Amino acid sequence: MELRHLKYFIAVAEELNFRKAAERLHMEQPPLSRQIHQLEEELSVELFIRDKRGVSLTEAGEAFLGEARLTIAQADRTARIAQQFNGTQPKRLTIGYLICAFDRLLSQMIQAFRQISPGVEIVLKGMHTAPQIEALFAGEIDVGFVYFPVNQPELLTQLVLREPLVLVLPKAHPLAVLPTIPLAALASEPMLIYPRFVKPDCYDLIIFLCHEAGFQPRIVQEATPPELLVSLVEAGVGLALVEASVESRHDQGVVYRPIAESTPYLDMGAVWHKGRSGAIVKQFISVVRQSINFDEHHQGK
Numbered sequence: 001m002e003l004r005h006l007k008y009f010i011a012v013a014e015e016l017n018f019r020k021a022a023e024r025l026h027m028e029q030p031p032l033s034r035q036i037h038q039l040e041e042e043l044s045v046e047l048f049i050r051d052k053r054g055v056s057l058t059e060a061g062e063a064f065l066g067e068a069r070l071t072i073a074q075a076d077r078t079a080r081i082a083q084q085f086n087g088t089q090p091k092r093l094t095i096g097y098l099i100c101a102f103d104r105l106l107s108q109m110i111q112a113f114r115q116i117s118p119g120v121e122i123v124l125k126g127m128h129t130a131p132q133i134e135a136l137f138a139g140e141i142d143v144g145f146v147y148f149p150v151n152q153p154e155l156l157t158q159l160v161l162r163e164p165l166v167l168v169l170p171k172a173h174p175l176a177v178l179p180t181i182p183l184a185a186l187a188s189e190p191m192l193i194y195p196r197f198v199k200p201d202c203y204d205l206i207i208f209l210c211h212e213a214g215f216q217p218r219i220v221q222e223a224t225p226p227e228l229l230v231s232l233v234e235a236g237v238g239l240a241l242v243e244a245s246v247e248s249r250h251d252q253g254v255v256y257r258p259i260a261e262s263t264p265y266l267d268m269g270a271v272w273h274k275g276r277s278g279a280i281v282k283q284f285i286s287v288v289r290q291s292i293n294f295d296e297h298h299q300g301k
Contacts, residue, residue: 003075005039006068008032009047013065014131016055066134073138093280094123096132096144098268099225105160105268105291106145113287120280128198136273142281147201148267156277158288160269165206165241166256168233175239180260183213190220190238198224202266206241209263230254 011021012032022029040047047061057065093113097106110122125141132144136155150157167181175181196203210217220238223229226246233240234253243266247256270288272281 001039001042003072005035006072008035009039010065010068010072012036012048012055013057013061013068014127016057018055069134069138069140073140077139091117091119091280092121092123093143093284094125094141095284096125096127096135096141096146098129098145098147099126109284109287109291112291113284116287117280117283129200130197132271136271139273139276142276143270143272143284145268146271147199148269149201150271154273154275155271156274158270158285158292159267160288160292162265162267163244164258164265165202165209165263166244166247166258167239168230168242168246168254168256169239170234170236171253171255173239176255176257178257181257182260183209184215186210186217186239187213187215189218191217192221192223192229192232192238192240193217193219194224194226194229195222202243205264205266209241209259209261213261226250 008021008025011024012018015021015024018029018033018036022032025032036048043064045060045064046058047064049056049058095106095110106124113120114122125135127135127141127144129144129146132141132146133150133152133155135141136144145160148157148159167175167186169176175185178185193206194202207217221232223232226242227250229240229242230246230250232238241259244256270285272285277285
């Protein structure tokens with residue numbers, strides 16, 4: 001077993017799709033499949049379940065993933081330590097991010113950071129919230145952009161974006177004539193929602209709000225990214241509660257309406273490990289803080 005086998009396994013485990021993992025690794029899919037098969041044969045353990053529904057990790061695969069990440073992180077740290085002694089260590093900032101954060105937040109922050117630190121190489125890794133937290137502890141990323149809350153005392157956070165939920169519905173829907181929509185009006189409606197493993201805080205908030213309004217949401221389909229969710233709404237599959245910023249990305253055939261009740265905000269921000277916040281991380285966080293432009297009245301404590 002070599003480090004490359006672990007890197008191949010991690011890519012497939014994170015993508016849960018051999019084609020996407022191969023694209024991420026800049027290789028063809030058949031050689032990747034063979035390498036994973038060879039790894040499973042060497043370990044005498046099945047790491048993935050492959051069926052018509054797709055690819056998923058076995059229980060052994062779940063356990064192996066955490067150790068594989070730690071091994072790769074340790075190998076990277078070992079290389080950096082060796083490079084320090086001959087002055088060849090590159091200046092690098094590795095950033096984990098949610099897809100929805102990139103075009104709204106991260107691209108401008110990176111541009112601003114490069115103006116003050118042009119010699120720093122920036123590596124971007126698209127990841128969901130939970131894998132980013134794991135990667136911060138493993139030293140695989142330096143800064144992450146995740147949905148809050150983050151309840152880890154070893155991690156520092158900076159709130160960057162705060163936005164409400166809104167209802168998206170077809171233009172011809174009877175509720176579309178209302179300026180605001182009471183949550184109770186959704187009790188009998190078919191609902192679309194993000195998968196919980198993609199946006200657990202958003203998912204849990206929607207379920208909580210519906211329960212507070214006195215009903216269990218009738219979820220007919222889960223979908224992501226937001227553009228797909230809204231396209232399904234446009235097609236008449238159901239209604240959906242989404243972040244207000246989605247309106248700027250897809251408004252064909254649908255309308256967006258505020259919720260009549262006061263609801264909690266969805267919070268997104270930067271997170272980093274306080275034990276690994278070197279000069280480059282501190283410089284980047286300084287840029288992040290200078291880029292914040294939401295209403296301070298809504299920031300909270």
